[in-house]
Amino acid sequence: MTKLELLEEIKETLQRDDEISFDMKLEDIEEWDSLARIAMISLYDQLFELLITFDKLKKCKTVSDLVELVSNKLDS
Amino acid sequence: MYTQKDIFLVTGATSGIGKGVVLSLLNQGAKVIAVGRDSKKLASLQDEASKKTNLILEKKDLSNCNGLDKWILNISKKNGKLKGLVLSAGVQQIAAISSALSVEKSKELFEINYFSNIQLTKGFCDRRANIGKGSSIVFLSSIASIRGDSGIVGYAASKGAINSAVKSLALEVARLGIRVNAVLPGFVMTEMILSWQEVYTKEYMEEMNNKYPLGIGKVEDVIGPILFLLSDKAKWITGSELIVDGGASL
Numbered sequence: 364m365t366k367l368e369l370l371e372e373i374k375e376t377l378q379r380d381d382e383i384s385f386d387m388k389l390e391d392i393e394e395w396d397s398l399a400r401i402a403m404i405s406l407y408d409q410l411f412e413l414l415i416t417f418d419k420l421k422k423c424k425t426v427s428d429l430v431e432l433v434s435n436k437l438d439s
Numbered sequence: 440m441y442t443q444k445d446i447f448l449v450t451g452a453t454s455g456i457g458k459g460v461v462l463s464l465l466n467q468g469a470k471v472i473a474v475g476r477d478s479k480k481l482a483s484l485q486d487e488a489s490k491k492t493n494l495i496l497e498k499k500d501l502s503n504c505n506g507l508d509k510w511i512l513n514i515s516k517k518n519g520k521l522k523g524l525v526l527s528a529g530v531q532q533i534a535a536i537s538s539a540l541s542v543e544k545s546k547e548l549f550e551i552n553y554f555s556n557i558q559l560t561k562g563f564c565d566r567r568a569n570i571g572k573g574s575s576i577v578f579l580s581s582i583a584s585i586r587g588d589s590g591i592v593g594y595a596a597s598k599g600a601i602n603s604a605v606k607s608l609a610l611e612v613a614r615l616g617i618r619v620n621a622v623l624p625g626f627v628m629t630e631m632i633l634s635w636q637e638v639y640t641k642e643y644m645e646e647m648n649n650k651y652p653l654g655i656g657k658v659e660d661v662i663g664p665i666l667f668l669l670s671d672k673a674k675w676i677t678g679s680e681l682i683v684d685g686g687a688s689l
Contacts, residue, residue, distance in 0.1 A: 380567055
């Protein structure tokens, strides 16, 4: 999976019509709430069999930070 | 009461309670997406419909839950955001616990009565699929879920699962403005039950009638409460189990 494909998966997980970009701040994304965080944990578990802790997720400030969590599992 | 901007999706729409809900919503001016698996029955529903232009027919077999969330999202993208969802599709099975296939049959039953409905709910609760505040989901449960009877272990459990799911769902999606409730009808004379007449003998029906202080129900007795829960009149009701059984469970 490429970074761009993951970006699309994240957008889908956020149930968002508008596009998102890597540099967007999570706090500026209306859909980024506690349930969206839970959905992100499920997404990474499903895609990469990787369990991300809530604490790690809370430290993410931008979309790019979310992608960075799994950067070693992405195609370049 | 409604306009064609108020869009409802009803499963199990070609018979019994589901069909009654579709026809009533159309009469009230709403646009209805009626889901059924039988083309002939869908066509006959259209014949009976009052405002045919407000009725959209969708042929779909719900016995496999895979992809139903995306399916409902696509329907809303095509027709507009949904105000309500009525989950009336379901199957009833009579199987004693001692029967050879009781567990396998229960799994089939759960697939449609529980998992498919949950998958449809997942799709409906997508922010892109519903109107937000003012949206409502009504699950068709059964008093079998709160009152035991022999031969319906799997059926009763599948409806009990719905009752439990409704409470957590209601909490989870309240922030999105979506209400979630269950209606628990008693024994009503639907086509599904009529098709079981070999099992339901005259004596059985008489015995049943005695259990219902207000008599065995008709389909229309259940429709009013469903319409109420869908409407804004019920805007402060969520996570509830509305028992509609003529007093049978008292």
